[in-house]
Amino acid sequence: MRCRSLTRLKLRGCRELTDRGMEEFAQNCKGLKKLSCGSCMFGARAMNAVLDHCTALEELSVKRLRGLHDAALPIGPGAAASSLKSISLKELINGQCFGPLIIGSKKLRTLKIIRCLGEWDKVLGMLGNFNTGLTEIHLDRVQVSDAGLSSISKCSNMEILHILKIPECSNFGLVYIAERCRLLRKLHIDGWRTNRIGDEGLIAIANQCPNLQELCLIGMNPTSLSLAQIASNCPKLERLALCGSATVGDAEITCIAVKCVALKKLCIKGCPISDVGVESLAWGCPNLVKVKVKKCKGVTAEVVEWLRGQRGSLVVILDACESEPLDGSGSEGVQENGMELPPVGSHGAVADASSSTNSRLATLFRTKFGFFAGRNLVACTFRRW
Numbered sequence: 134m135r136c137r138s139l140t141r142l143k144l145r146g147c148r149e150l151t152d153r154g155m156e157e158f159a160q161n162c163k164g165l166k167k168l169s170c171g172s173c174m175f176g177a178r179a180m181n182a183v184l185d186h187c188t189a190l191e192e193l194s195v196k197r198l199r200g201l202h203d204a205a206l207p208i209g210p211g212a213a214a215s216s217l218k219s220i221s222l223k224e225l226i227n228g229q230c231f232g233p234l235i236i237g238s239k240k241l242r243t244l245k246i247i248r249c250l251g252e253w254d255k256v257l258g259m260l261g262n263f264n265t266g267l268t269e270i271h272l273d274r275v276q277v278s279d280a281g282l283s284s285i286s287k288c289s290n291m292e293i294l295h296i297l298k299i300p301e302c303s304n305f306g307l308v309y310i311a312e313r314c315r316l317l318r319k320l321h322i323d324g325w326r327t328n329r330i331g332d333e334g335l336i337a338i339a340n341q342c343p344n345l346q347e348l349c350l351i352g353m354n355p356t357s358l359s360l361a362q363i364a365s366n367c368p369k370l371e372r373l374a375l376c377g378s379a380t381v382g383d384a385e386i387t388c389i390a391v392k393c394v395a396l397k398k399l400c401i402k403g404c405p406i407s408d409v410g411v412e413s414l415a416w417g418c419p420n421l422v423k424v425k426v427k428k429c430k431g432v433t434a435e436v437v438e439w440l441r442g443q444r445g446s447l448v449v450i451l452d453a454c455e456s457e458p459l460d461g462s463g464s465e466g467v468q469e470n471g472m473e474l475p476p477v478g479s480h481g482a483v484a485d486a487s488s489s490t491n492s493r494l495a496t497l498f499r500t501k502f503g504f505f506a507g508r509n510l511v512a513c514t515f516r517r518w
Contacts, residue, residue, distance in 0.1 A: 176200020
C-alpha cells in the first residue's frame with residue numbers, strides 16, 4: 134500500500150500469501166511491470182486481479198503455482214494484455230487456463246512453456262490464428278505434436294525457437310516451421326533420441342532459413358547430408374552445438390570445417406569423433422574462435438595440444454570426464470557468450486525443500502502426463518527435480 138511506485142516483484146515459496154492478499158496488492162501497485170512468482174499458494178483469482186489492475190505489466194513468469202487446479206478459472210486477458218511482451222509458464226498442473234491471456238496479448242513477443250502438464254496443441258492453434266506476432270517460443274517437455282508446430286509456424290516473424298524433449302514432434306512439424314518462419318536465427322532441438330527429427334527436417338531448415346546464426350542439436354542423428362546443406366545455405370551460422378549424436382563422426386566434422394566459413398564457436402559432446410575430425414579444424418572454419426569437445430572417447434589430449442599449436446588464437450577445451458550422461462540431458466542451449474551448454478536446471482527448476490512435496494508432485498506428474506509411455510521414462514524426465 135505504501136510502495137505504489139513498485140515496478141518489479143519476485144515471490145518465492147510464499148505459502149501464506151492468498152488470492153485476497155494479491156488482489157489488494159494489485160489494486161495499490163498498478164504500475165507493476167514485471168512479476169515473477171514460484172511455489173506460491175494463490176491461484177487464478179489472484180492472477181486475474183494482477184492482470185486487471187496492473188496495466189503496465191510487460192513480463193510475467195509463473196512457476197509451480199499451487200493454487201491452480203483442473204477447475205481453475207480462465208486467466209486473462211485483462212487490461213495488462215495491451216502491454217504484456219513476455220510470458221513464461223513452468224511446471225504448472227493446469228497451465229492451459231492461461232490460454233486466454235496468451236491469445237489476447239497482442240504485443241506478446243516471447244512465450245515459454247516448460248514442463249507444464251496437459252495437451253497444448255489447442256492453445257497453440259488459437260495462438261496461430263489470433264496472435265502471430267511472436268518472435269521467440271520455447272517448448273520444453275510439453276505435450277505438443279506436429280499440429281502445434283504447424284500452428285506456431287504462422288508466427289512468420291519468429292526468430293528464436295526451442296523444441297526440447299517433445300517426442301510427438303517430427304520432421305513434418307519442422308518442415309512447417311522452415312516453410313513459414315524464414316527469419317529464424319536461433320534453433321535448438323533436443324530430439325530425446327526418438328529419431329523423429331533428422332535429416333529431412335534439417336534440410337528444410339537449410340533451404341528456407343538463410344539467416345540461421347545458432348543451431349543446437351541434442352539427442353539427434355544428423356548426417357553429412359543435412360549438415361552440408363546447412364553449411365552451404367546458412368552463410369551466417371556462427372554457433373553450432375552437436376550433442377549425443379551417434380551419427381556425427383569425423384566425416385561430419387570435416388564437412389563442417391570445410392563449409393562453415395562464418396562459424397565462430399563449435400561444441401561437440403558425446404559424439405563418435407576421433408583425432409582425425411579434430412585435426413580437420415586446423416585448416417577449416419577461418420573465423421573459429423572457440424572449440425569445446427566433451428565426452429568424445431576418440432579424442433586425445435595430444436591432438437588438442439597440436440590444434441592449439443596450429444591455431445594459436447583458437448581456444449580449445451577438452452573435457453573427457455564421463456560423469457554426465459551422453460544423451461544431451463545436461464546440454465540444453467548455446468549461450469550468447471560462449472558454447473557453454475548449461476544443465477537442465479538452468480531453466481529455473483529449483484527443487485522444493487520438502488522431500489514429501491516432491492514425492493507427491495512426482496506421483497501427480499506420473500498419473501497426468503499421459504504421453505509418456507512408462508514409469509521409468511517419467512522418472513528419467515524429472516530426475517533433476
